[in-house]
Amino acid sequence: MANKDKKSVLIQGNQAIVEGAIAAGCNFYAGYPITPATEIAEMMANRLPRIGGTFIQMEDEIASMGATVGAALSGAKALTATSGPGFSLKQEIIGYACITEVPCVIVNVMRGGPSTGLPTCPSQGDVMQARWGTHGDHPIIVLAVSSVEDSFDITVTAFNMSEKFRTPVILLSDEVVAHTREKFEIPDPEDVQVYNRVKPTVPPEWYIPYENTARGVPPMASFGDGYRYHVTGLVHDIHGFPTERREEVKAFTERIHRKISHFYKEIQIVKKYMTEDADVNIIAYGSVARSAIHAAKEARKQGFKVGVLQLVTLFPFPRKDVEEVLRSSKRVIVPEMNMGQIAREVKRVNKNYTRVVKLNRYDGSLINPDEILRLIREAL
Amino acid sequence: MVKHRDSTHLVHQYLRHNKKFPHVWCPGCGNGIVLGALIRAIHQHQYERDDIVLVSGIGCSSRMPVYVDFNTIHTLHGRALTFATGIKLANPKLKVIVVTGDGDSMAIGGNHFIHAARRNIDITTIILNNNIYGMTGGQSSPTTNYGDKSTTAPYTHIEHAFKISELAVTAGASFVARGTVYHADKLQKLIEAALTKDGFSVVEAVTHCHVQYGKLNKLGSNVDMMKWQKDNSITVQKAAKMKEEDVEDKITMGVLMDKPLPNFTKEMAKLKDRAKE
Structure with a gap:
């Protein structure tokens, strides 16, 4: 991958996340200004429209998370970024993304907390919130970046994992990584491995949107693809319809955990x-x-x-x-x-x-x- | 126009055959009338089912999407418009329709509602206003009237009700209309009109919750409450000629706002073209 002709750039961690996201195919960003993550939104506002993507500044953090999940259901690769207080606000919809198995990436540039805390100071205080912030038993993937290079690479990994396992992925950065400028060579797009979600290929009448497959990750149709199915935050059966039948609830809960736990080797990076x-x-x-x-x-x-x-x-x-x-x-x-x-x-x-x-x-x-x-x- | 009384077979065409019926609504509920009007309006325009996304929040009315054969999504309490915004922007070809209630859209989702209207994003929002939280058992909502009772206002409600349609106009929606479930044909026409509008279009469907609101306030049966709608509705045109205090307790029916305003979805497309230059 080393190429001597390649231009080195001096960029901060937040920008490397933007570059990584775009390299991974991100084409939708919804966000709300918050220190120390704001640069991600600003740079996305600049970059995305030029490549045909969509940037929107929503009215609050909750709305940003809703729009992110909505866009992903329309087929987009969607990103949102925030920090502590905003991360708390997003939690309910992160849980919705878990139960509806919607791929998306949530960046949390950690600052001191709790509450408004220390907006311009680094912290790693949100680790447990990243794991358990939303209510109920749920699987989630949480990754942490340590440098500008990581911010690029691991953002790509975060998108790939979200697409592969149909799950929200939390990317934890911190104020130090976010604002430290380092020399970095942005890889050529062809050198970046990108994984896209599996879409159904069966005729629409055969499509079972939440099928209990061995791998545990059913193919995902986008709205408008011709597979008209139902999405709900209620526990649902394999067809997506709400259910309270014990055997269906149990099978569902076990599957959404199994689809992560069967792939620990691949997911657990050290x-x-x-x-x-x-x-x-x-x-x-x-x-x-x-x-x-x-x-x-x-x-x-x-x-x-x-x-x-x-x-x-x-x-x-x-x-x-x-x-x-x-x-x-x-x-x-x-x-x-x-x-x-x-x-x-x-x-x-x-x-x-x-x-x-x-x-x-x-x-x-x-x-x-x-x-x-x-x-x-x-x-x- | 397809008359609602002849249209049971038509409605059935649009219902999901693999869905486990019966539905969750109480006998005599007005929600089915709104769903019927929506289906007939969609049928009238001959939209492709694959292109329609029906989005809802949480509450009685928000159970609507699960029964119909479109792309459907039942989101979180108050958040339907945020999901709808993402769905629409990521694929502007989709016809995005939101169904929501008075609590869903005016209380927990009030901020999203005014901002969707301000942006004038190309989404049709149908608000079923029954003045109460029905699903949780009859608590006060932002449209519960002053002096009425609810389970959380046993000594009568001391807050004042939002006027949903008027709020939508002020917030910047390009099309706003109000109808009632008693006037089902008229409601259908208003929804039909809203669906063709460029930008954020709102239809407030005044309906009744005889099970909670009616019982707590001694308003009688569902039939009595619909009769009340009939007797207390006036057209927008008539209301304009009346004194403000005389209009206060009436349902002003019809189109309150219909003005072409810059449509966010189209503005976004233009913005992308500018960025690429």
């Missing part, structure tokens, strides 16, 4: 840096992962064997990879810009394999490598 021989491993995600990698490299220079397990997929929680690191390490450090949301998941997986140490900042600042390094020295 990056391993020097983890194999490490005495101390750091489990990190988002901008903190970069501080962790920096700290690990510095520690190695000083003679300590340190590695980093970077979680790209936060949910479904990559249990196997975390377990592997927990088994092989003398100590595991979990640095986070919150009071310990992923640390709790790590501890849940830890069956007395090792000691898990938290490093938390919740003062609106990023975690720098020195802080992690200090903890490594203490550990060894």
Whole structure:
């Protein structure tokens, strides 16, 4: 993919999300201004109409989420972006997208919370809201980006997963990644792997919109394709009609979970840096992962064997990879810009394999490598 | 025009044969009359079923889409217009129709309603106004009248009702009309007109909830409530000649607004052309 003729650009994480989304085929954006995600909307307003796509600034965050899901039902690849308060407002419709299995991507550029919190400061406080923000048992995919390059690549991945598994995908960025400018080579469109949702090919009268297939992901017709079917937020039978029959409710709930859980291998993405021989491993995600990698490299220079397990997929929680690191390490450090949301998941997986140490900042600042390094020295 | 009394077979043509009937509405409900008028209006225009998307929110009236053989979507309480906006913009060829109630569109969805009207997006919205939350059992809605009773206003309602059609006009819709379920033929004609309009078109269908509103306020049966509609409806033209205080308690029926205004869907197409230059 390296091409010397290719033009390098200096862009911020928010712009890389825009570039990644467009490369993935995004052609619809609905949003509402909110710091620190606003640049995504501004750049989409500029870019989408030029490629025939649609940008709309809606009257509020809820409306943005509704329009995003509506557009996806008409066949669009739709994106919306927000931050903490807006993310809270979108939750009801995110649940609707889960139950109706509508592919779409929701970016949450995390800022300090709760409530209006710290609008211009970074945080990772929305991790659990990303997983459990909407009510009811539901499957969801949550990915986290740590750099400008990630912001491009993982946005593409988010769209591909949403299309493949017919599910909303939450993409978590944070204020540091969003506004840090880095050198980046935008890949050629032909070098970007894009997955599009499977559409029905059967005659309309044969189409079963929520068929209980082995894979669990039924083909999805767009409105206007000639497959007239019903979409509802009520629990529905395979034809899309509301049902309260126990066996149908159970089968439905199990299928929408199965379509994710059967593909953990594909969905759970992690990056391993020097983890194999490490005495101390750091489990990190988002901008903190970069501080962790920096700290690990510095520690190695000083003679300590340190590695980093970077979680790209936060949910479904990559249990196997975390377990592997927990088994092989003398100590595991979990640095986070919150009071310990992923640390709790790590501890849940830890069956007395090792000691898990938290490093938390919740003062609106990023975690720098020195802080992690200090903890490594203490550990060894 | 297809007369509603001759049209049972026609309505049946548009119903979903694989749907588990019976429907959820109470015997004597006006919602079926509005659905009948909508189906006849659609039939009159000979729209392709594949091109129609019927969108609703939550409530009694919002159960309408599930019964009919179009692209149908039953969304969330108050949010029908937000979904409809995305559906329309991502595929402007679709004929997008929203059915909603007074609580759905005026309370929880009030903001979306005024902004859809302000944008003048090419969507037809039919609001079934029965002055109450029927599905949850008779609570006050934004169109419950001052002095009336509901289960959440046992000592009478002390708020004032929204006038839906007048609000739609003020918010910027290019076509606004009001009808009643008693005047079913007229209602059909108003829906027919709304469907042909460029931009945001609104039809307020005044209907009755004899089961909740009627019982709580001693308004009699569904027949009594429809008779009330008959006796208290005046045309827009007649209302214009009357004193404001005399019109206050009447149902002003007919077209309140019909003016070509810039249509958001078309403006969006033009914007894209400008951006590509």
